[in-house]
Amino acid sequence: MGTIRAGNLYGTLEMLILRALELCGPMHGVGIADHIGSRSDGLLRVEEGSLYPALHRLQAKGFVDWEWRKTEEGKRAKFYETTRKGRHALSSELECWVASTRAMLSLLEVPMEEVK
Amino acid sequence: MGTIRAGNLYGTLEMLILRALELCGPMHGVGIADHIGSRSDGLLRVEEGSLYPALHRLQAKGFVDWEWRKTEEGKRAKFYETTRKGRHALSSELECWVASTRAMLSLLEVPMEEVK
């Protein structure tokens, strides 16, 4: 059971990005993708073709801001951070996701030991 | 926070159906949808336009069988049940979903109390 099948991020990517920014502070696109990939042991992989459209949607909704900065290697990159509005949206989306995940775990009768 | 937003079932519906059949025995389409809806307190709602295509996909893959029977109200309905192949597929899909959910919970830093 190596990598997750396609479509498994569906509907959760914007939330993952917002939360990563909220928890870790400003990051650039590739940094966010790396963060998600490595902190999930490569289980959750974010492709560039999903990442940038998601970042643009978040920006269009006013959930993130960005500015050009330099990475540690000296490359220019857009560093994103959440806005107040974005954190607000994240909070309710997260609540909603947790509720539906709880419902799924109950419906599927997954023992809690397997989740913890 | 009433009903879950659109798209939240994405990628999990076939698993939900298979698991419902595995746990509760043969059911017909509407029965499955009702089961999922009521057992999640209306949080997870399966629309007919999602349900039947999913059932057809499951059948095409050989994961379910069906036969005409009568409901308690005497209406004819297709009663579905899982095949051996379907239970096998369910088991690995479930394992995969649990793993990615665990990764999400960790990434999002959701306290376990909120899930249990």
Added chain:
DNA sequence: GTTTTTAACATAGACAGTCTATATAGACCG
């Protein structure tokens, strides 16, 4: 200081699974 390589951003197009809306068939009822 010119060329090559690389990191980061970007986008077009395919695809899959959901949703909305509508349609059909059979059973029961008056």
Added chain:
DNA sequence: CGGTCTATATAGACTGTCTATGTTAAAAAC
């Protein structure tokens, strides 16, 4: 027999992902 209800069915829109490819600017190599 016409009306209503239950269950199944499907067309078409929409959304968010993926694959594949392209662009830009800075660093590295020479």
